Ligand SMILES: Nc1ncnc2c1ncn2[C@@H]1O[C@H](COP(=O)(O)OP(=O)(O)OP(=O)(O)O)[C@@H](O)[C@H]1O
C-alpha cells in the first residue's frame with residue numbers, strides 16, 4: 001500500500017557548515033498527499049532541511065528515503081529523486097536568457113525526454129494552471145515578481161513531480177503580489193500534491209497545512225496539527241515566535 | 249572598447265602621416281596605386297591578409313574550445329581536478345608566444361616524428377598560448393553566474409552537460425563576449441610573430457618588400473594601417489554582436 005510507508009522519511013539527519021551545526025538529528029515523515037508547513041526564526045535551518053530533501057545540500061549523517069529510494073552519493077538515486085521532487089525558490093531562479101515557454105520546456109525535453117511538441121503542450125497546460133497562458137513568449141525580466149514566481153511553479157510542475165518543496169516562495173514579492181502566488185499554491189494543495197513549504201504566511205498555513213513544524217537552532221522544536229499548533233503550542237520558543245509574527 | 253567612432257580615429261591617425269608624407273624624405277611612390285609597381289607592391293602587401301585572418305580565426309576557435317575544456321575542471325569541487333587546471337594555466341602562460349612558435353615548429357616534429365607546415369605550427373602555437381587565457385576568462389565568466397541557476401537546473405533534474413550547455417554557458421558566454429573580442433584582437437596582433445618561421449602573412453610580406461624596395465618607413469606604415477583597419481573591423485563586429493545578444497532578451 002502506498003499510504004502505508006511515508007513518501008518522505010528523514011531519520012536523524014545532521015548537517016554542519018564548518019563548525020556550525022545547521023541540522024541536529026532531525027527526523028520527519030511526510031505521507032503522500034500531506035502538506036507540511038515549516039516556520040521558524042532566521043538561521044534555524046529551515047532552508048537547509050528542505051534543500052537536503054533534493055540534495056541541494058548533502059546531509060552528513062542520518063538517512064533520507066524518498067518513495068523507497070535512499071538518498072546518498074549514488075548519482076543515479078539522486079537523479080531519480082530529483083525528478084520526483086520539484087523546488088520553488090525565494091528568488092524564483094528562472095533562466096533569464098530563455099523565454100517563459102523555453103524555461104518550462106527545458107526540463108521535460110532534456111530530463112524527461114519528452115518530444116518538443118509534447119513538452120510544449122505540457123508547458124501550456126501548466127501555464128494555464130498558474131493563470132498566465134498569455135506570457136509564454138516573454139522573457140522572465142518582462143514579468144512582475146508574482147508572475148515570475150508562478151512561472152517558476154509551472155516550471156516545477158512540468159516535471160510532473162510527486163513532491164514540491166517551497167522555500168519562502170513569497171518573501172521576495174511585493175505585498176500585492178503575494179496572494180496571486182498563494183492562490184496557486186492553495187489550488188495545488190487541493191489537487192493532492194505532497195508539499196513541504198517553508199513560509200511565514202500563516203493564513204496560508206492554516207488553510208492548507210496537515211502538519212505544522214517549528215524549527216529553532218537546527219532542531220524541530222514543535223510538530224503538531226495546525227489546530228493545536230496555533231491554539232496551544234507546547235514550547236515557549238514556539239509561542240514567542242508565533243506571537244511575534246502574528247502580531248500584525 | 250577600442251574606439252567609438254572608428255572613421256574619426258583613422259582620420260586623426262592618418263592626418264600626421266599625410267602631412268609628413270608631403271615632406272621630401274617620404275617616398276610614397278613604392279605603394280602608389282596609380283603606378284604599376286606601386287599597385288603590384290600594394291597587392292603583395294595585402295596578399296598576406298588571408299593568412300593573418302585565417303590563422304587567427306582558426307587559432308581562436310581552437311583556443312576557445314581548449315580553454316573551455318581546461319576551465320571546467322578548474323570549477324570542480326575536487327582539488328585534484330582544480331590542480332590540473334592550475335598547472336596547465338600557469339605553465340602555458342609562462343611561455344612567451346615567440347618561444348612557443350619556435351618550439352612547435354622546430355621542436356615538435358622531432359618529438360612526434362610528424363612534420364607540420366608553418367601554418368599549422370602557427371595555429372597550434374597561438375591556440376595553445378591563448379587557451380590559458382581563454383580558460384581563465386571562461387572560469388571567471390562561469391563563476392559569475394548566480395548559484396540559483398545551478399540549483400534550479402538541479403531541481404529540474406538536468407544532467408551536468410545539459411545544465412552547462414543550456415543554462416550556464418549561454419549566460420556566461422554573453423558576459424565574456426567583450427573579453428573574447430579582446431582575445432581575438434590580441435590574436436590578430438600576435439599572428440605577426442608567426443612571420444619568424446616564414447609564414448606569408450601581413451608582417452612577413454612587409455618584411456620581404458622592405459628587403460627589395462628599401463622603403464621601410466612607407467611599407468611599415470602601410471602594415472600598421474592594415475592591422476589597424478583589421479582590428480577596428482573586429483571591434484565593431486564584437487560590439488554589434490553584443491548589442492544583438494542584448495536585444496534578444498528584451
Ligand atoms: N552554504 C552555507 N555555508 C555556511 N553556512 C551556511 C550555509 N547555508 C546555511 N548556513 C548557515 O546555516 C544556518 C541555517 O541556514 P538556513 O538557510 O537553513 O536557515 P533558514 O532557517 O532558512 O533561515 P532564513 O529564514 O534566513 O532563510 C544559518 O546560520 C546559516 O548561516
Ligand SMILES: [Mg+2]
Pocket residue numbers: 046047048167168
Ligand atoms: Mg531560508
